Amino acid sequence: MPEKVERLRHDYLRHDKKFPHVWCPGCGNGIVLGALIRAIDSLKLEKDELVLASGIGCAGRMPVYVDFNTLHTTHGRALTFATGIKLANPSLNVLTVMGDGDATAIGGNHFIHAARRNLDLTAIIINNQIYGMTGGQYSPTTPYGSKAATAAYGHIEHAFSIAELAVTAGASFVARGTVYHVPLLDKLIAQGISKKGFSVIEIISNCHIQYGRRNKMGDPVTMMQGFKDRAVTVEKAATLSAEELHDRITIGVLTDVDKPNYTEELQKIRDIAKDKS
Amino acid sequence: MTIRQKGAKEKKRMTDIESNNYWQKKQNLDKKGLKFFSQIIFYDWCKACGICIAFCPKKVFDRSEDGKPVIQRPDDCIGCGFCELHCPDFAITIKERYPDRRRREND
Numbered sequence: 001m002p003e004k005v006e007r008l009r010h011d012y013l014r015h016d017k018k019f020p021h022v023w024c025p026g027c028g029n030g031i032v033l034g035a036l037i038r039a040i041d042s043l044k045l046e047k048d049e050l051v052l053a054s055g056i057g058c059a060g061r062m063p064v065y066v067d068f069n070t071l072h073t074t075h076g077r078a079l080t081f082a083t084g085i086k087l088a089n090p091s092l093n094v095l096t097v098m099g100d101g102d103a104t105a106i107g108g109n110h111f112i113h114a115a116r117r118n119l120d121l122t123a124i125i126i127n128n129q130i131y132g133m134t135g136g137q138y139s140p141t142t143p144y145g146s147k148a149a150t151a152a153y154g155h156i157e158h159a160f161s162i163a164e165l166a167v168t169a170g171a172s173f174v175a176r177g178t179v180y181h182v183p184l185l186d187k188l189i190a191q192g193i194s195k196k197g198f199s200v201i202e203i204i205s206n207c208h209i210q211y212g213r214r215n216k217m218g219d220p221v222t223m224m225q226g227f228k229d230r231a232v233t234v235e236k237a238a239t240l241s242a243e244e245l246h247d248r249i250t251i252g253v254l255t256d257v258d259k260p261n262y263t264e265e266l267q268k269i270r271d272i273a274k275d276k277s
Numbered sequence: 278m279t280i281r282q283k284g285a286k287e288k289k290r291m292t293d294i295e296s297n298n299y300w301q302k303k304q305n306l307d308k309k310g311l312k313f314f315s316q317i318i319f320y321d322w323c324k325a326c327g328i329c330i331a332f333c334p335k336k337v338f339d340r341s342e343d344g345k346p347v348i349q350r351p352d353d354c355i356g357c358g359f360c361e362l363h364c365p366d367f368a369i370t371i372k373e374r375y376p377d378r379r380r381r382e383n384d
Binding site for chain 2: 009029
Protein backbone atom coordinates (compact mmCIF):
# COMPACT_ATOMS: atom_id res chain seq x y z
CA MET A 1 0.00 0.00 0.00
CA PRO A 2 2.65 2.62 0.83
CA GLU A 3 4.21 2.65 -2.64
CA LYS A 4 0.69 3.08 -3.95
CA VAL A 5 0.22 6.29 -2.00
CA GLU A 6 3.33 7.79 -3.54
CA ARG A 7 2.10 6.89 -7.02
CA LEU A 8 -1.28 8.53 -6.35
CA ARG A 9 0.39 11.84 -5.63
CA HIS A 10 2.04 11.76 -9.02
CA ASP A 11 -1.13 10.72 -10.78
CA TYR A 12 -3.67 13.06 -9.26
CA LEU A 13 -1.91 16.22 -8.12
CA ARG A 14 -1.30 19.02 -10.57
CA HIS A 15 2.42 19.51 -10.75
CA ASP A 16 2.28 22.88 -12.43
CA LYS A 17 0.75 24.31 -9.24
CA LYS A 18 3.01 25.53 -6.54
CA PHE A 19 3.51 23.03 -3.77
CA PRO A 20 3.41 22.91 -0.78
CA HIS A 21 -0.19 24.03 -0.81
CA VAL A 22 -1.51 27.27 0.70
CA TRP A 23 -3.15 25.79 3.80
CA CYS A 24 -1.66 26.37 7.24
CA PRO A 25 0.77 23.81 8.73
CA GLY A 26 -1.26 20.87 10.04
CA CYS A 27 -4.54 21.89 8.41
CA GLY A 28 -7.06 19.09 7.96
CA ASN A 29 -7.83 20.15 4.39
CA GLY A 30 -4.66 18.47 3.19
CA ILE A 31 -5.66 15.24 4.94
CA VAL A 32 -9.10 15.39 3.32
CA LEU A 33 -7.50 15.98 -0.08
CA GLY A 34 -5.40 12.84 0.41
CA ALA A 35 -8.46 10.83 1.46
CA LEU A 36 -10.41 12.08 -1.57
CA ILE A 37 -7.63 11.05 -3.94
CA ARG A 38 -7.37 7.58 -2.40
CA ALA A 39 -11.15 7.11 -2.47
CA ILE A 40 -11.34 8.03 -6.15
CA ASP A 41 -8.46 5.72 -6.95
CA SER A 42 -10.12 2.83 -5.09
CA LEU A 43 -13.25 3.25 -7.29
CA LYS A 44 -11.09 3.19 -10.46
CA LEU A 45 -12.83 6.18 -11.99
CA GLU A 46 -11.41 7.95 -15.01
CA LYS A 47 -10.26 11.51 -14.43
CA ASP A 48 -12.45 12.73 -17.28
CA GLU A 49 -15.68 11.44 -15.76
CA LEU A 50 -15.19 13.41 -12.55
CA VAL A 51 -16.04 16.99 -11.76
CA LEU A 52 -14.97 18.65 -8.54
CA ALA A 53 -16.74 21.91 -7.76
CA SER A 54 -16.07 24.14 -4.79
CA GLY A 55 -17.17 27.43 -3.32
CA ILE A 56 -15.14 30.03 -1.49
CA GLY A 57 -13.10 29.50 1.62
CA CYS A 58 -10.12 27.41 2.64
CA ALA A 59 -11.82 24.25 1.33
CA GLY A 60 -12.60 26.06 -1.91
CA ARG A 61 -8.92 25.98 -2.71
CA MET A 62 -8.94 22.18 -3.05
CA PRO A 63 -9.90 21.80 -6.77
CA VAL A 64 -6.86 23.86 -7.70
CA TYR A 65 -4.53 21.03 -6.74
CA VAL A 66 -6.23 18.00 -8.29
CA ASP A 67 -6.15 17.02 -11.91
CA PHE A 68 -9.87 16.39 -12.61
CA ASN A 69 -12.40 18.63 -14.30
CA THR A 70 -12.61 21.33 -11.66
CA LEU A 71 -14.68 24.40 -10.99
CA HIS A 72 -14.09 27.14 -8.45
CA THR A 73 -17.37 28.98 -8.05
CA THR A 74 -18.91 31.83 -6.10
CA HIS A 75 -19.53 31.74 -2.36
CA GLY A 76 -22.04 29.10 -1.29
CA ARG A 77 -23.00 28.19 -4.86
CA ALA A 78 -20.91 25.06 -5.32
CA LEU A 79 -24.06 22.90 -5.22
CA THR A 80 -25.99 25.06 -7.68
CA PHE A 81 -23.18 24.89 -10.23
CA ALA A 82 -22.90 21.15 -9.57
CA THR A 83 -26.66 20.78 -10.17
CA GLY A 84 -26.27 22.45 -13.55
CA ILE A 85 -23.35 20.19 -14.50
CA LYS A 86 -25.22 17.06 -13.44
CA LEU A 87 -28.38 17.95 -15.36
CA ALA A 88 -26.42 18.91 -18.47
CA ASN A 89 -24.41 15.69 -18.49
CA PRO A 90 -25.83 12.99 -16.18
CA SER A 91 -23.00 10.57 -16.99
CA LEU A 92 -20.51 12.64 -14.97
CA ASN A 93 -19.68 11.97 -11.33
CA VAL A 94 -20.07 15.36 -9.70
CA LEU A 95 -18.43 16.08 -6.36
CA THR A 96 -18.53 19.27 -4.38
CA VAL A 97 -16.17 20.35 -1.65
CA MET A 98 -17.47 22.99 0.74
CA GLY A 99 -16.61 24.45 4.07
CA ASP A 100 -19.11 24.73 6.89
CA GLY A 101 -19.87 28.39 6.26
CA ASP A 102 -20.06 27.80 2.55
CA ALA A 103 -22.51 24.91 2.88
CA THR A 104 -24.74 25.95 5.77
CA ALA A 105 -24.64 29.74 5.98
CA ILE A 106 -24.24 31.34 2.56
CA GLY A 107 -25.31 28.25 0.65
CA GLY A 108 -27.65 26.88 3.33
CA ASN A 109 -30.73 27.11 1.16
CA HIS A 110 -29.05 25.40 -1.77
CA PHE A 111 -27.80 22.68 0.53
CA ILE A 112 -31.16 21.69 2.00
CA HIS A 113 -32.90 21.84 -1.37
CA ALA A 114 -30.23 19.77 -3.10
CA ALA A 115 -30.76 17.20 -0.33
CA ARG A 116 -34.55 17.40 -0.69
CA ARG A 117 -34.42 16.90 -4.49
CA ASN A 118 -32.05 13.99 -3.98
CA LEU A 119 -29.76 14.91 -6.84
CA ASP A 120 -27.04 12.41 -7.64
CA LEU A 121 -24.24 14.51 -6.17
CA THR A 122 -21.62 13.99 -3.50
CA ALA A 123 -21.14 16.85 -1.07
CA ILE A 124 -18.00 16.76 1.04
CA ILE A 125 -18.37 19.32 3.80
CA ILE A 126 -15.28 20.16 5.80
CA ASN A 127 -16.48 21.44 9.13
CA ASN A 128 -13.79 23.39 10.96
CA GLN A 129 -16.33 25.27 13.11
CA ILE A 130 -15.24 28.75 12.07
CA TYR A 131 -14.67 31.02 9.08
CA GLY A 132 -10.96 30.39 8.85
CA MET A 133 -9.96 32.28 5.73
CA THR A 134 -11.63 35.59 6.55
CA GLY A 135 -10.18 35.90 10.04
CA GLY A 136 -12.08 33.76 12.51
CA GLN A 137 -15.66 35.03 12.55
CA TYR A 138 -18.18 32.60 14.05
CA SER A 139 -19.98 30.30 11.63
CA PRO A 140 -23.25 28.36 11.99
CA THR A 141 -21.32 25.41 13.40
CA THR A 142 -19.33 27.26 16.06
CA PRO A 143 -20.21 25.52 19.35
CA TYR A 144 -22.09 27.40 22.07
CA GLY A 145 -19.77 29.21 24.46
CA SER A 146 -16.61 29.02 22.38
CA LYS A 147 -14.67 32.10 21.36
CA ALA A 148 -14.27 33.62 17.92
CA ALA A 149 -13.12 36.95 16.48
CA THR A 150 -16.72 38.21 16.54
CA ALA A 151 -17.57 36.46 19.81
CA ALA A 152 -14.86 37.60 22.19
CA TYR A 153 -16.87 36.75 25.33
CA GLY A 154 -18.14 33.39 24.14
CA HIS A 155 -20.59 32.48 21.42
CA ILE A 156 -24.26 32.89 22.39
CA GLU A 157 -25.83 31.02 19.48
CA HIS A 158 -26.25 27.28 19.16
CA ALA A 159 -24.57 25.20 16.51
CA PHE A 160 -25.94 23.32 13.55
CA SER A 161 -25.31 19.64 13.21
CA ILE A 162 -24.71 19.42 9.46
CA ALA A 163 -25.09 15.66 9.17
CA GLU A 164 -28.38 15.57 11.07
CA LEU A 165 -29.65 18.53 9.03
CA ALA A 166 -28.91 16.55 5.87
CA VAL A 167 -30.70 13.46 7.23
CA THR A 168 -33.81 15.52 7.96
CA ALA A 169 -33.63 17.32 4.62
CA GLY A 170 -33.79 13.98 2.83
CA ALA A 171 -30.29 13.06 1.67
CA SER A 172 -29.95 9.38 0.81
CA PHE A 173 -26.45 8.88 2.23
CA VAL A 174 -25.13 10.80 5.20
CA ALA A 175 -21.89 10.06 7.02
CA ARG A 176 -19.57 11.81 9.41
CA GLY A 177 -15.86 11.42 9.89
CA THR A 178 -12.95 13.30 11.39
CA VAL A 179 -9.50 14.05 10.06
CA TYR A 180 -8.04 11.72 12.70
CA HIS A 181 -9.92 8.66 11.36
CA VAL A 182 -8.45 8.66 7.88
CA PRO A 183 -9.00 5.02 6.78
CA LEU A 184 -12.68 5.43 7.70
CA LEU A 185 -12.75 8.67 5.74
CA ASP A 186 -11.44 6.93 2.61
CA LYS A 187 -14.24 4.36 2.88
CA LEU A 188 -16.97 6.93 3.54
CA ILE A 189 -15.99 9.09 0.56
CA ALA A 190 -15.83 6.03 -1.70
CA GLN A 191 -19.30 4.94 -0.52
CA GLY A 192 -20.65 8.44 -1.01
CA ILE A 193 -19.38 8.67 -4.60
CA SER A 194 -20.72 5.26 -5.57
CA LYS A 195 -24.13 5.97 -4.00
CA LYS A 196 -26.92 6.94 -6.41
CA GLY A 197 -28.54 9.95 -4.79
CA PHE A 198 -27.47 12.90 -2.70
CA SER A 199 -24.69 11.91 -0.37
CA VAL A 200 -23.24 14.12 2.33
CA ILE A 201 -19.96 13.44 4.08
CA GLU A 202 -19.35 15.81 6.96
CA ILE A 203 -15.70 15.87 7.99
CA ILE A 204 -14.80 17.42 11.31
CA SER A 205 -11.53 19.22 10.73
CA ASN A 206 -9.17 21.33 12.78
CA CYS A 207 -8.65 25.06 12.44
CA HIS A 208 -6.00 25.51 15.10
CA ILE A 209 -5.03 28.95 13.80
CA GLN A 210 -8.40 30.68 14.04
CA TYR A 211 -10.49 28.40 16.27
CA GLY A 212 -7.95 26.51 18.35
CA ARG A 213 -5.80 29.49 19.22
CA ARG A 214 -8.77 31.38 20.69
CA ASN A 215 -10.03 28.34 22.58
CA LYS A 216 -6.82 27.20 24.29
CA MET A 217 -5.93 24.33 21.95
CA GLY A 218 -3.62 26.08 19.58
CA ASP A 219 -1.82 23.29 17.81
CA PRO A 220 -3.00 20.61 15.38
CA VAL A 221 -1.80 17.77 17.62
CA THR A 222 -4.02 18.86 20.54
CA MET A 223 -7.03 19.27 18.29
CA MET A 224 -6.53 15.90 16.60
CA GLN A 225 -6.07 14.25 19.98
CA GLY A 226 -9.41 15.84 20.92
CA PHE A 227 -11.09 14.28 17.89
CA LYS A 228 -9.62 10.93 18.87
CA ASP A 229 -10.94 11.20 22.44
CA ARG A 230 -14.36 12.59 21.55
CA ALA A 231 -15.23 10.31 18.66
CA VAL A 232 -17.71 7.45 19.14
CA THR A 233 -18.92 5.12 16.44
CA VAL A 234 -22.58 5.03 15.43
CA GLU A 235 -22.98 1.54 16.88
CA LYS A 236 -21.60 2.58 20.26
CA ALA A 237 -23.54 5.86 20.27
CA ALA A 238 -26.82 3.90 20.02
CA THR A 239 -26.11 2.38 23.45
CA LEU A 240 -25.14 5.67 25.15
CA SER A 241 -27.50 8.13 26.79
CA ALA A 242 -27.97 11.73 25.64
CA GLU A 243 -25.89 13.04 28.55
CA GLU A 244 -22.96 10.81 27.68
CA LEU A 245 -23.20 11.88 24.05
CA HIS A 246 -22.89 15.56 24.97
CA ASP A 247 -19.81 17.07 23.29
CA ARG A 248 -19.08 13.80 21.47
CA ILE A 249 -18.61 13.28 17.74
CA THR A 250 -20.60 10.41 16.27
CA ILE A 251 -18.65 8.97 13.34
CA GLY A 252 -19.73 6.49 10.71
CA VAL A 253 -22.65 6.10 8.32
CA LEU A 254 -25.68 7.87 9.81
CA THR A 255 -28.16 7.04 7.09
CA ASP A 256 -28.08 4.99 3.90
CA VAL A 257 -31.44 4.68 2.12
CA ASP A 258 -32.41 3.96 -1.45
CA LYS A 259 -34.93 6.27 -3.03
CA PRO A 260 -35.56 7.57 -6.56
CA ASN A 261 -33.09 10.30 -7.40
CA TYR A 262 -33.78 13.47 -9.35
CA THR A 263 -31.67 12.66 -12.40
CA GLU A 264 -33.44 9.37 -13.09
CA GLU A 265 -36.88 10.86 -12.49
CA LEU A 266 -36.14 13.73 -14.84
CA GLN A 267 -35.11 11.27 -17.55
CA LYS A 268 -38.42 9.45 -17.12
CA ILE A 269 -40.35 12.70 -17.57
CA ARG A 270 -38.28 13.46 -20.67
CA ASP A 271 -39.11 10.06 -22.12
CA ILE A 272 -42.85 10.51 -21.45
CA ALA A 273 -42.80 13.95 -23.05
CA LYS A 274 -41.00 12.56 -26.12
CA ASP A 275 -43.60 9.79 -26.55
CA LYS A 276 -46.54 12.21 -26.36
CA SER A 277 -45.16 14.75 -28.79
CA MET B 278 52.74 -0.54 -2.84
CA THR B 279 52.52 -1.27 0.86
CA ILE B 280 49.71 1.19 1.31
CA ARG B 281 47.70 -0.45 -1.40
CA GLN B 282 48.12 -3.89 0.20
CA LYS B 283 47.03 -2.55 3.56
CA GLY B 284 43.91 -1.04 2.02
CA ALA B 285 43.02 -4.28 0.31
CA LYS B 286 43.38 -6.15 3.61
CA GLU B 287 41.08 -3.75 5.42
CA LYS B 288 38.52 -3.99 2.70
CA LYS B 289 38.56 -7.78 2.89
CA ARG B 290 38.07 -7.71 6.65
CA MET B 291 35.18 -5.27 6.33
CA THR B 292 33.37 -7.50 3.85
CA ASP B 293 33.79 -10.43 6.24
CA ILE B 294 32.25 -8.50 9.10
CA GLU B 295 29.45 -7.31 6.94
CA SER B 296 28.73 -10.75 5.64
CA ASN B 297 28.61 -12.16 9.19
CA ASN B 298 26.24 -9.41 10.16
CA TYR B 299 24.22 -10.14 7.09
CA TRP B 300 23.72 -13.79 7.99
CA GLN B 301 22.82 -12.92 11.56
CA LYS B 302 20.36 -10.40 10.36
CA LYS B 303 18.88 -12.85 7.95
CA GLN B 304 18.46 -15.48 10.65
CA ASN B 305 16.80 -12.98 12.97
CA LEU B 306 14.47 -11.91 10.25
CA ASP B 307 13.47 -15.47 9.54
CA LYS B 308 12.96 -16.41 13.20
CA LYS B 309 11.14 -13.34 14.42
CA GLY B 310 9.29 -12.43 11.27
CA LEU B 311 10.67 -8.89 11.46
CA LYS B 312 9.97 -6.32 8.83
CA PHE B 313 11.92 -3.15 8.21
CA PHE B 314 10.61 0.06 6.74
CA SER B 315 12.34 3.09 5.37
CA GLN B 316 10.91 6.53 5.96
CA ILE B 317 11.37 9.10 3.25
CA ILE B 318 10.65 12.71 4.17
CA PHE B 319 10.32 15.32 1.45
CA TYR B 320 11.54 18.34 3.38
CA ASP B 321 10.62 20.86 0.68
CA TRP B 322 6.91 20.19 1.25
CA CYS B 323 7.08 19.74 5.06
CA LYS B 324 5.60 22.61 7.07
CA ALA B 325 6.62 21.33 10.53
CA CYS B 326 3.11 20.81 11.92
CA GLY B 327 4.34 18.00 14.20
CA ILE B 328 1.52 15.50 13.59
CA CYS B 329 3.88 12.70 12.51
CA ILE B 330 6.18 13.27 15.51
CA ALA B 331 3.35 13.31 18.05
CA PHE B 332 1.24 10.40 16.82
CA CYS B 333 3.92 7.90 15.78
CA PRO B 334 3.24 4.80 17.94
CA LYS B 335 6.96 3.89 18.07
CA LYS B 336 8.34 7.45 18.24
CA VAL B 337 10.50 7.03 15.16
CA PHE B 338 10.88 10.76 14.61
CA ASP B 339 12.53 13.40 16.75
CA ARG B 340 11.92 17.09 16.43
CA SER B 341 14.66 19.14 14.82
CA GLU B 342 15.35 22.79 15.64
CA ASP B 343 12.99 24.07 12.96
CA GLY B 344 10.24 21.67 14.06
CA LYS B 345 10.60 19.26 11.18
CA PRO B 346 10.87 15.49 11.84
CA VAL B 347 14.26 13.80 11.95
CA ILE B 348 14.40 10.04 11.50
CA GLN B 349 15.98 8.81 14.74
CA ARG B 350 14.91 5.19 15.19
CA PRO B 351 14.16 3.87 11.68
CA ASP B 352 14.30 0.20 12.71
CA ASP B 353 11.45 0.66 15.23
CA CYS B 354 9.00 1.56 12.48
CA ILE B 355 6.15 -0.94 12.18
CA GLY B 356 4.87 0.41 8.90
CA CYS B 357 1.41 1.39 10.13
CA GLY B 358 1.37 4.31 7.68
CA PHE B 359 -0.22 6.74 10.15
CA CYS B 360 2.24 9.52 9.32
CA GLU B 361 1.84 8.93 5.62
CA LEU B 362 -1.96 9.05 5.75
CA HIS B 363 -2.13 12.00 8.14
CA CYS B 364 0.55 14.20 6.61
CA PRO B 365 -1.43 17.17 5.26
CA ASP B 366 1.37 18.11 2.89
CA PHE B 367 2.08 14.67 1.34
CA ALA B 368 5.65 14.92 2.59
CA ILE B 369 6.20 11.40 4.03
CA THR B 370 6.48 8.06 2.25
CA ILE B 371 6.90 4.73 4.02
CA LYS B 372 8.35 1.84 2.05
CA GLU B 373 9.26 -1.65 3.06
CA ARG B 374 12.99 -2.15 3.28
CA TYR B 375 14.71 -5.45 2.58
CA PRO B 376 18.17 -5.36 4.18
CA ASP B 377 19.24 -8.70 2.73
CA ARG B 378 18.26 -7.86 -0.80
CA ARG B 379 20.17 -4.61 -0.70
CA ARG B 380 23.28 -6.39 0.54
CA ARG B 381 23.13 -8.89 -2.27
CA GLU B 382 22.94 -6.14 -4.86
CA ASN B 383 26.09 -4.56 -3.40
CA ASP B 384 27.97 -7.84 -3.48
